Amino acid sequence: MGSSTGGRPPVMADVAKAAGVSHQTVSRVLNDHPNVRAETRSRVLEAIDLLGYRRNMVARALVTRHSRTLGVVSFDTTLYGPASTVYGIEQAARDAGYFVSIVSLRTIDRAGVRDAINYLIEQGVDGIVVVAPQRSAAAALEDLSPGIPIVAVEGGHSGQVPVVCVDQAEGARLATAHLLKLGHETVWHVRGPQDWLEAEGRVEGWHETLSTAGREIPEVLSGDWSPRSGYEAGKRLATMAGEVSAVFVANDQMSLGVLRAFTEEGVRVPEQISIVGFDDIPESEFFSPPLTTVRQDFGAVGRHSIDVLLGQLEEGAAKVLERFVVPPDLVVRGSSAPPGA
């Protein structure tokens, strides 16, 4: 590749010299300016190819004040939900011609989120998506230095930034109503961890559906999203097998734990107890029995968050603080059936 540039990678001036034009003309070719003669353009392109020239985006970003890079702040991208969301965001960003820089927090707290955001701003990102599924993370969005567009995914309606999220309460309503419609007297619930907004939303939808239907509202069991915590909840539910006929579990991983506990305790699903999960991870279809669950469209969440972000970027700060809600779907499989079936 690079010849006659003395070892160092070629810069625009080298291309200009090789093509016999000014560096500005090279810049025009690179940026598709209309006022360049076709012959000149091809001569420049030839020189670029010959020298193996690559534009220095850092220098470009310095003068244009745009890096065409977006920042993403997330939490534990090993979990299916966050991983899928981040993937969706990355794909949507790239389709829009943007790069993605990721900061994956180990623990989420106000300071961590704020630091991550500052870190990204220093790096010169044009906008930031914060995947903030926890109350404490959402809170961190309250005290923000303005000046850069931010979108929260799965965050609360903090009022400070636009939010894109799946309608958790609606998903819980679908799940609970499905079980009631099958004929169950009431529905038990294994909720997610306290600090998570998604867990709250699911409790809310479940609670609302039961009370609207005038049903008894059982004590809520708690988990931390992990299969193990579901297993523990399942052990407790198994001891109450007489009074429990249907359980709405706040995610699929915990559902797996509940199923395992039931299997160990000889509780048959769905004959004795029906189970509905949440997320529709790829494994759910192959649980024993296959899990009825609520599917979230993470790809849509990613795309919308990028849409909103780029909207802010292009239309300036005057943009309305929207709240974009993606509807979930119920996927019915073998883990739910009429009581005593």
Place this chain on the structure above:
Amino acid sequence: MGSSTGGRPPVMADVAKAAGVSHQTVSRVLNDHPNVRAETRSRVLEAIDLLGYRRNMVARALVTRHSRTLGVVSFDTTLYGPASTVYGIEQAARDAGYFVSIVSLRTIDRAGVRDAINYLIEQGVDGIVVVAPQRSAAAALEDLSPGIPIVAVEGGHSGQVPVVCVDQAEGARLATAHLLKLGHETVWHVRGPQDWLEAEGRVEGWHETLSTAGREIPEVLSGDWSPRSGYEAGKRLATMAGEVSAVFVANDQMSLGVLRAFTEEGVRVPEQISIVGFDDIPESEFFSPPLTTVRQDFGAVGRHSIDVLLGQLEEGAAKVLERFVVPPDLVVRGSSAPPGA
């Protein structure tokens, strides 16, 4: 925040004026140069705080020629393996004071990988980690424009770049030997997709262990990592329940599918057939029965890849092209037992 900078974000010169020093002194404070009087330093820091100044890393990168950003090229970061690897890389990079820019490919082919790498180089990353678990991706590393350190994770020994990976063959040996030791005559295998190096490595270790032990080598079944493909393989294996007593499945998701198929066909695990998986995803412990599997330490892979990359960065190109292998572990659970137990 920012006052007296006329609306625009403050720059170093603004801080300098506010502190009554030159911008160079501000730079020195920011870069922890020794030759700054303590009193001056604190005056500068005060001004920084007062103005809400944030250093422009883009300008800094332009002059230092280092962005302190690393690029990661990956494939389908929704899968547990890649997601965990990327997470490990990101954490290790941040601990080392580096940012991470991610390009997540939808499909992996030579052109895609090369474009992604060029894309990242243009962006000014200091080095690149390519998570290239497929043969075609590894091939893309052959024809590389040099000039920037690259490390392959899970890639083949292409000879062009250093590689960090888990010893797949060793994991397969552990799994197969475990089943033989339990007393099984031979071990069947459900392999991963053709193009994947990990799938090849696992086949290799399995095959080698069987032939070393002088056992018959059964026909290999194929899957694509998905639970569904495991399910289909499981259906076939169930029809041969008489002659099959042990199966080594190339990942945990497929193992789940196999388990599901066996459950449907009334094949009991581990009484009739033992199963060993690979990966140790968080769900495996709660399968029915809990899955014996091979654990990969993705965190270690991430850390080592960053180590190698930074090593290249700091010690120049003279670095040896190493191959760093992380050993896997066997995790014994309920899905494996002596034959006919």
Place this chain on the structure above:
DNA sequence: ACTGAGAATGTTAGCGATAACACTACCGAA
């Protein structure tokens, strides 16, 4: 008091690109 070595600070010159403006052709209309 004088000197010289270092510490502490300031000044100038880029990094590699784009923006803004200046300039040269060339065209058709007056």
Place this chain on the structure above:
DNA sequence: TTCGGTAGTGTTATCGCTAACATTCTCAGT
């Protein structure tokens, strides 16, 4: 012929920072 408009190109300034060198200050040793 003269003029104005526009397509095509070049020149200069600038983005915000650090490197390199220049300068001033401080203080011990004579």
